[in-house]
Amino acid sequence: MSNSYRSIGRYASLTFAALLLFGAASSAQDWIRTGTGLGVERVRLAAADFKPSTSDAKNAELLKTFNDVLWNDLGNAGIFDLVSKSFYPLQEPGQPSDVNFSAWSSPPPNTSMLAFGNLGAASGKVTVQGWLYDVKNQASPQVLGKQYTDNATLDAVRIIAHRFADEIIFRLGGGVQGIAETKIYFISERTGHKEVWMMDYDGANQQQLTRSGSISLSPRISPDGSRLAFSSINKGGWEIMMYSFDLNRVVAFPRFGGMNLSPSWSPDGKLAFSSSRNGYPNIWVIDGSGGNSRRLTSDKGPDVSPTWNRKTGSQIAFVSGRTGLPQIYTMESDGTNLQRVTDQGYAVSPNWSPNGQFLTFSWMRKYGPGEPGSNDIYLMDVASKQWVQLTHDAGRNDFPCWSPDGRHIVFQSHRSGSDQIWSMLADGTNVKQLTFGSSNTQPNWSWK
Amino acid sequence: MKHVTATRTTRTLTGWFSLALAIGAIAFLAACAKKVAPPPPPPPPSMTAPTASLSATPNTVDAGQPTTLSWQTTNATDVSIDGIGPVDPTGSRQVTPADSTTYHLVAKGSGGTQEATARVTVNTAAAPPQTSTYNATEEELFAQNVKDIYFDYDKADIRASDQSVIQGDAQFLQQHPNIRITIEGHCDERGSTEYNLALGTNRADSVKNALIQAGVSGDRIKTFSYGKEKPFCTESNESCWQQNRRGHFVYEK
Numbered sequence: 001m002s003n004s005y006r007s008i009g010r011y012a013s014l015t016f017a018a019l020l021l022f023g024a025a026s027s028a029q030d031w032i033r034t035g036t037g038l039g040v041e042r043v044r045l046a047a048a049d050f051k052p053s054t055s056d057a058k059n060a061e062l063l064k065t066f067n068d069v070l071w072n073d074l075g076n077a078g079i080f081d082l083v084s085k086s087f088y089p090l091q092e093p094g095q096p097s098d099v100n101f102s103a104w105s106s107p108p109p110n111t112s113m114l115a116f117g118n119l120g121a122a123s124g125k126v127t128v129q130g131w132l133y134d135v136k137n138q139a140s141p142q143v144l145g146k147q148y149t150d151n152a153t154l155d156a157v158r159i160i161a162h163r164f165a166d167e168i169i170f171r172l173g174g175g176v177q178g179i180a181e182t183k184i185y186f187i188s189e190r191t192g193h194k195e196v197w198m199m200d201y202d203g204a205n206q207q208q209l210t211r212s213g214s215i216s217l218s219p220r221i222s223p224d225g226s227r228l229a230f231s232s233i234n235k236g237g238w239e240i241m242m243y244s245f246d247l248n249r250v251v252a253f254p255r256f257g258g259m260n261l262s263p264s265w266s267p268d269g270k271l272a273f274s275s276s277r278n279g280y281p282n283i284w285v286i287d288g289s290g291g292n293s294r295r296l297t298s299d300k301g302p303d304v305s306p307t308w309n310r311k312t313g314s315q316i317a318f319v320s321g322r323t324g325l326p327q328i329y330t331m332e333s334d335g336t337n338l339q340r341v342t343d344q345g346y347a348v349s350p351n352w353s354p355n356g357q358f359l360t361f362s363w364m365r366k367y368g369p370g371e372p373g374s375n376d377i378y379l380m381d382v383a384s385k386q387w388v389q390l391t392h393d394a395g396r397n398d399f400p401c402w403s404p405d406g407r408h409i410v411f412q413s414h415r416s417g418s419d420q421i422w423s424m425l426a427d428g429t430n431v432k433q434l435t436f437g438s439s440n441t442q443p444n445w446s447w448k
Numbered sequence: 449m450k451h452v453t454a455t456r457t458t459r460t461l462t463g464w465f466s467l468a469l470a471i472g473a474i475a476f477l478a479a480c481a482k483k484v485a486p487p488p489p490p491p492p493p494s495m496t497a498p499t500a501s502l503s504a505t506p507n508t509v510d511a512g513q514p515t516t517l518s519w520q521t522t523n524a525t526d527v528s529i530d531g532i533g534p535v536d537p538t539g540s541r542q543v544t545p546a547d548s549t550t551y552h553l554v555a556k557g558s559g560g561t562q563e564a565t566a567r568v569t570v571n572t573a574a575a576p577p578q579t580s581t582y583n584a585t586e587e588e589l590f591a592q593n594v595k596d597i598y599f600d601y602d603k604a605d606i607r608a609s610d611q612s613v614i615q616g617d618a619q620f621l622q623q624h625p626n627i628r629i630t631i632e633g634h635c636d637e638r639g640s641t642e643y644n645l646a647l648g649t650n651r652a653d654s655v656k657n658a659l660i661q662a663g664v665s666g667d668r669i670k671t672f673s674y675g676k677e678k679p680f681c682t683e684s685n686e687s688c689w690q691q692n693r694r695g696h697f698v699y700e701k
Contacts, residue, residue: 301650304643321602326643346602349640349642398640399640
């Protein structure tokens with residue numbers, strides 16, 4: 001059996017990521033169709049600092065936030081070869097008539113694409129105009145032209161920058177929606193209790209959602225983003241809890257008794273979770289209102305941490321300790337066709353990719369006394385069971401979760417000396433720390 | 449480990465034996481009190497011998513609780529109780545003895561001297577016949593006698609070497625049928641939060657099932673898992689991890 005588990009090695013990870021992205025963007029275009037992979041021929045993109053279009057005193061700080069956020073979003077996307085700002089011409093355009101095509105399309109910037117625009121506050125409102133130009137096609141350069149108006153606040157400008165970045169990423173990234181407007185839900189202990197928090201995908205705007213004062217864990221946002229399921233100590237047991245974003249509070253949800261842990265949403269709004277209501281912790285499924293419960297596994301377990309195939313909703317992967325150290329298994333969503341997909345070590349916290357092709361999970365591959373290594377994040381192609389290690393020599397890493405575009409993975413890592421939330425591209429590069437201080441764990445990325 | 453079981457049995461028997469002795473002593477003293485004051489042969493009227501009786505109600509109290517001494521004398525001019533001093537010929541008084549005490553009354557009159565005694569038994573934690581203090585005492589006994597069960601890494605089976613601990617725990621619970629318990633499953637810091645919560649569930653369940661097999665009613669036992677959320681020890685080494693891999697017994701009121 002172990003022959004089928006073949007480390008395709010770190011060297012091959014780029015190829016694997018290209019394969020991954022190919023899967024993620026199956027409706028896709030340009031560089032994917034030509035067969036040139038990610039990291040080989042990235043789109044060369046310059047993003048000029050936006051210019052003030054009014055003389056409002058607020059412009060300076062609004063522009064700084066806007067330019068920083070846009071730049072970070074384009075860099076985080078992982079699909080561009082961002083041209084360093086030090087290569088830019090002295091005259092950066094604020095509007096189309098200012099663009100000097102040859103200055104941008106030839107070295108030193110030598111870019112294909114140029115994002116530019118202007119921002120101006122007036123009477124408490126801010127207006128942003130942004131363009132994306134193909135500077136090597138002077139005859140018909142405009143790829144994108146957008147205008148946004150909102151209140152002249154830093155928060156609003158941050159959102160506008162995310163939107164504009166996502167427009168660019170969508171146009172140049174093979175038709176895949178960007179993630180700049182997505183959210184990450186997580187557990188933070190900064191109040192002294194483990195509570196559910198949320199933040200923007202880049203770590204900005206961290207907000208507390210629950211105030212239970214006990215222990216809340218395993219937050220999972222619903223596919224439509226309207227509800228968040230989590231597990232919390234409630235009346236002598238762990239129960240599945242539900243937070244409503246319509247009401248901005250925890251709402252009533254059926255209690256099952258026993259230990260109810262690790263909820264996971266199917267694409268059509270059902271929940272799988274681990275419940276010991278009938279004895280051992282097994283995988284159960286309920287509908288989105290808590291009804292129609294049925295048990296999918298019936299062994300001694302413990303079975304926990306289910307994750308649905310996010311594309312089809314017809315399979316569930318989960319963790320079971322039925323043979324000893326925890327391993328990852330898959331089964332149909334009715335409990336049939338059980339298959340073990342990891343063959344050794346300590347494998348936990350699976351999360352199924354949006355395209356249905358991959359699992360990411362935390363694995364201590366060679367567990368045992370004297371064995372080197374730690375819990376690292378891995379990627380596995382579900383059909384072939386081939387895997388790639390994404391993190392190396394960097395503390396304990398756990399609880400990976402895919403971004404909705406399938407290009408990023410958020411996870412918790414102890415590499416900084418405490419548990420914090422980090423993100424990376426799905427090939428393991430571009431690793432960024434999103435939270436600092438206290439303890440922040442169990443990140444869960446929104447579905448869109 | 450048989451040795452431990454034997455010791456516990458011995459201790460328990462000793463406890464019952466002391467209790468029996470105490471009860472015997474009370475019965476004996478009560479019998480004595482009835483025999484007190486047989487009138488001597490009738491003396492001359494002016495020389496009538498005093499009579500005396502002394503009683504304590506209740507005659508058994510818990511430490512710190514008061515009891516009332518009552519006495520009656522006749523033909524006495526000088527009545528005193530040891531430790532209290534001169535008292536009226538007939539009266540009562542509340543006392544709070546720290547330990548079991550035999551109160552001794554001496555009644556002197558022109559006709560002679562008469563004595564009476566009353567024994568007050570003071571219960572310490574070892575003998576709990578009073579319902580009012582049943583729980584507190586039982587909780588202390590619980591803490592002294594019920595031992596947590598420890599597990600191997602990633603295991604929820606009770607180790608062979610811990611079978612005698614479980615038997616001891618079960619024996620205590622059977623001897624104290626009113627005690628209800630929660631068994632908390634705990635895990636060490638390694639591995640995933642979610643898997644450890646599920647593993648802790650199985651650990652708590654293992655302990656519960658072992659108690660049921662040993663004859664303890666499952667109705668008395670709740671289980672809960674803290675996974676690695678509430679460690680007993682927070683260092684990253686095996687001795688600390690072993691402390692945290694346990695089924696922890698919690699006394700429920």
